[in-house]
Amino acid sequence: MATVEREQAVMTINMGPQHPSTHGVLRLILTLEGETVIDAEPVIGYLHTAIEKEAEHKTYHKVITLNDRLDYVSGMTNNFAYCLAVEKLLGIEPPLRGQYLRVIVSELQRIASHLVFLGTTALEIGIMSAFFYCFREREKILDLFEMLCGARLTYSYIIVGGVRYDLPDGWVEKCREFLREFPKAWRELDELISKNPIWLNRTKGIGILKKEDAIAWGVTGPSLRASGVAWDLRKTMPYSSYDHFDFEIVTAEEGDTYARYWVRMLEMLESLKIVRQALDNLPTGPVLADHPWATPPPKNLLDKDMEALIRHFLFYSRGYPVPPGEAYAAVESARGEVGFYIVSDGSEKPYRMHMRAPSFIHVHALPVVAKGHLIADLVAILASFDPVMGEVDR
Amino acid sequence: MTEQTETLADVEHLLQITERLKNFLGEEAIEEVKVHNGEVTVTVRRENLLEALQHLRDEEKFEMLVDATAVDYLPLRGEPRFEVVYHLLSLTHRLRLRVKVRVRSDDAWVPTACHIYPSANPYEREIWDMFGIKVEGHPNLKRILTYDEFPGHPLRKDFPLFWQPGQPLEKPEKPFEEW
Numbered sequence: 001m002a003t004v005e006r007e008q009a010v011m012t013i014n015m016g017p018q019h020p021s022t023h024g025v026l027r028l029i030l031t032l033e034g035e036t037v038i039d040a041e042p043v044i045g046y047l048h049t050a051i052e053k054e055a056e057h058k059t060y061h062k063v064i065t066l067n068d069r070l071d072y073v074s075g076m077t078n079n080f081a082y083c084l085a086v087e088k089l090l091g092i093e094p095p096l097r098g099q100y101l102r103v104i105v106s107e108l109q110r111i112a113s114h115l116v117f118l119g120t121t122a123l124e125i126g127i128m129s130a131f132f133y134c135f136r137e138r139e140k141i142l143d144l145f146e147m148l149c150g151a152r153l154t155y156s157y158i159i160v161g162g163v164r165y166d167l168p169d170g171w172v173e174k175c176r177e178f179l180r181e182f183p184k185a186w187r188e189l190d191e192l193i194s195k196n197p198i199w200l201n202r203t204k205g206i207g208i209l210k211k212e213d214a215i216a217w218g219v220t221g222p223s224l225r226a227s228g229v230a231w232d233l234r235k236t237m238p239y240s241s242y243d244h245f246d247f248e249i250v251t252a253e254e255g256d257t258y259a260r261y262w263v264r265m266l267e268m269l270e271s272l273k274i275v276r277q278a279l280d281n282l283p284t285g286p287v288l289a290d291h292p293w294a295t296p297p298p299k300n301l302l303d304k305d306m307e308a309l310i311r312h313f314l315f316y317s318r319g320y321p322v323p324p325g326e327a328y329a330a331v332e333s334a335r336g337e338v339g340f341y342i343v344s345d346g347s348e349k350p351y352r353m354h355m356r357a358p359s360f361i362h363v364h365a366l367p368v369v370a371k372g373h374l375i376a377d378l379v380a381i382l383a384s385f386d387p388v389m390g391e392v393d394r
Numbered sequence: 395m396t397e398q399t400e401t402l403a404d405v406e407h408l409l410q411i412t413e414r415l416k417n418f419l420g421e422e423a424i425e426e427v428k429v430h431n432g433e434v435t436v437t438v439r440r441e442n443l444l445e446a447l448q449h450l451r452d453e454e455k456f457e458m459l460v461d462a463t464a465v466d467y468l469p470l471r472g473e474p475r476f477e478v479v480y481h482l483l484s485l486t487h488r489l490r491l492r493v494k495v496r497v498r499s500d501d502a503w504v505p506t507a508c509h510i511y512p513s514a515n516p517y518e519r520e521i522w523d524m525f526g527i528k529v530e531g532h533p534n535l536k537r538i539l540t541y542d543e544f545p546g547h548p549l550r551k552d553f554p555l556f557w558q559p560g561q562p563l564e565k566p567e568k569p570f571e572e573w
Binding site: 044045048050052053054057088089091215216217218220229231236237325326327328330337339341343345351352354356360361364365368393394 | 430431432433435457458459460461463465466470479481485488490492511512513515516524537538539540541548549553555
């Protein structure tokens with residue numbers, strides 16, 4: 001009699017925040033019946049850094065360096081969204097070459113981020129070797145970024161008005177080499193993972209997110225497209241000349257863990273296509289808009305022109321005022337819609353900066369998906385949403 | 395050029411939507427309609443917020459609540475001190491609309507929108523945690539980013555930038571220039 005009672009008992013178990021498969025410091029309070037998840041309550045905040053508060057006390061230019069620390073796996077897209085919002089307030093449009101460079105770096109960033117997703121998900125499901133192949137390829141992208149801006153994780157490459165530096169010598173060739181080599185590595189990963197029976201068993205039909213649920217919960221990005229909604233901001237609400245490029249919105253109908261994986265795999269190829277087109281049609285000209293106060297003066301003028309030197313000092317010390325108002329700008333990052341809502345009071349510091357983080361929503365939509373699955377599948381489901389705790393907790 | 399005409403058409407469309415919203419809710423329910431930088435903001439009265447969101451979701455196809463947050467306007471203009479901001483997205487029409495509610499600090503609450511948009515749930519917890527605006531009817535109104543014993547609400551403008559646990563909250567904020 002007593003054993004029967006124990007079998008039916010509902011158990012509450014704590015998972016995380018120090019758990020190897022929760023992608024950082026996510027804590028889940030699980031209600032279990034045996035091994036079946038009845039409810040999962042995410043508890044977040046273990047990585048809270050109050051960046052939104054800190055941003056209110058820094059100049060607009062310095063806030064850029066805070067942004068890429070939010071989603072540290074794809075820093076470029078965070079800078080991108082923030083700069084679009086500030087540019088909206090200032091009324092600046094970056095020159096075409098700057099826009100193209102932004103597209104190139106954010107697409108490379110998307111590939112790098114999806115590779116991290118793939119590596120860690122495979123690791124959690126038990127395919128150890130894929131992790132190393134993914135990080136080997138990611139390393140090549142990080143090398144490209146390092147060549148471009150000297151940083152490998154927190155780039156701050158995209159600034160208000162364009163990008164910080166033009167391409168260094170030899171970068172285009174190196175990038176083209178990567179574009180040539182990557183499909184080979186992609187096929188390698190595909191062969192390694194996509195038809196692996198263990199992978200298929202662990203992902204097919206697991207964690208189905210229905211279309212209506214995805215929309216109601218505000219799920220965006222690859223996870224939304226895997227549920228059959230053809231929504232990609234790059235195509236549906238184009239920004240920064242994304243409408244110049246020819247690419248497809250990758251969707252899948254199933255909405256399960258496998259679909260979320262497969263959408264990301266195919267998106268890497270679409271990103272390659274975009275980078276290739278952008279390199280082929282790369283316009284000449286400046287990479288940074290010439291705004292009287294909101295962009296730094298050209299470096300070569302500093303030792304010749306007194307006014308430029310004054311402008312340089314004012315730009316970096318006092319910052320630049322931004323007209324009062326409010327703006328929301330969003331980009332399609334590797335995880336979904338990254339949006340920045342900025343309120344300006346006309347001073348040099350943002351009056352309020354709020355980041356719309358896709359992972360924040362994905363983590364809270366997890367209980368909807370996880371109900372009724374085994375606790376071991378929960379790990380795969382969580383990994384398939386690819387949350388980054390830096391942007392969940394901000 | 396094409397981008398500009400597109401934005402103008404979008405703004406035109408959004409203004410028609412707000413006009414229909416005004417007809418639905420009544421003239422006095424809408425405090426302000428503002429167009430700025432190609433974005434349309436509707437400020438509604440708190441009493442009509444849920445009706446407005448329901449109407450926008452069901453009739454105008456704003457299926458997704460992308461973001462909800464608040465802004466503290468205390469040093470800028472005093473009362474009503476807070477604005478709760480909802481960013482809506484229409485996948486059908488490819489439009490964004492911002493809905494705002496003004497809230498006084500002595501009466502700081504908003505009704506919950508969880509039953510209309512489930513995604514409001516974590517955002518409203520964040521609004522409570524960061525600004526101390528109560529969300530009436532929320533199923534699980536707990537602190538989300540800070541810990542349960544945390545005193546005060548950190549994104550209010552009168553909360554100091556530097557604060558150590560145990561330090562009294564009345565201490566004046568250290569001016570930015572000092573560090």
